[in-house]
């Protein structure tokens with residue numbers, strides 16, 4: 001089951017101020033550069049009818065809503081986090097295994113408690129929706145399916161306040177007519193490559209020769225695409241007790257195009273991240289750098305190393321190398337830059353470098 005809260009930030013705002021409900025509500029992050037510089041995080045469905053979307057410039061949203069009695073609010077991320085934590089605590093109780101995906105999305109493995117029965121799963125989903133409504137006054141959309149890919153697509157299928165149940169035998173047909181980018185993990189780039197080989201819908205993708213997909217995308221992604229398009233996916237719902245990553249992102253004082261201009265920010269982020277990661281006793285094998293452009297598109301580059309990295313200098317060097325690659329390949333104006341370390345390795349006590357490497361490569 002996937003549970004996804006509807007128009008989350010904006011709905012949180014409606015909850016604490018119900019008089020907003022019938023008006024277009026737009027939740028913004030202002031860039032701090034004065035005026036209306038900044039972006040829309042999300043909007044309620046009333047505002048969406050006017051064309052307002054996540055990621056849009058605030059100025060654009062104001063144009064779309066000119067002459068309308070609309071409400072523009074500054075995002076209150078602490079408040080949304082607090083609501084999120086309470087909702088997640090409710091959801092967790094309904095799951096055999098629980099995976100929090102983002103602030104407003106989670107996977108619940110309910111197979112055991114409904115004994116694999118889809119009707120029972122549906123009743124459980126209705127109960128969950130009711131409880132979230134009663135406790136937090138929030139609506140959500142739930143998708144139920146035989147695996148995470150189908151559940152995710154199903155939760156997006158009817159929104160807001162939706163409930164979509166897809167049985168195993170219906171899975172492939174349910175997704176076949178959808179555009180290929182409805183498949184989780186298929187972004188603009190993959191979509192373009194697929195278009196070049198004549199794939200527009202998920203059904204087109206399902207009919208491809210899996211070998212051909214592997215030759216284009218590599219083993220892991222090629223196989224994923226082929227199986228997922230056929231409604232198959234065996235990724236488990238993963239509990240995340242231990243942290244899986246550490247990250248930080250900051251907004252530049254001025255949009256920038258070169259590594260030199262962004263370098264100082266990366267230093268600051270790496271220093272901060274490294275102190276967090278090392279104080280909690282982790283080393284890491286993957287580093288990723290993300291840039292958000294002036295048009296609010298997100299670009300990332302990441303690298304996974306054979307042996308764990310440790311040390312501020314190494315983190316900084318890896319981040320700068322990724323940033324250089326990104327800025328060379330994408331000619332963008334950078335508005336925000338972030339670094340993430342993941343594939344964390346718990347360091348047990350003080351080990352020599354040798355012990356360390358052998359303990360993590362067995």
Ligand code: TTP
Pocket residue numbers: 004005006007008009010040041042043054055103104159160
């Ligand atoms: P989403 O689940 O993508 O969107 P949503 O909950 O606003 O709307 P929907 O009803 O379609 O599910 O994102 C969850 C929250 O994350 C969203 O409320 C605000 C935040 N967000 C951003 O800050 N920037 C973005 O570009 C997006 C897509 C979301």
Ligand code: CA
Pocket residue numbers: 004005006007008104
């Ligand atoms: Ca949502």
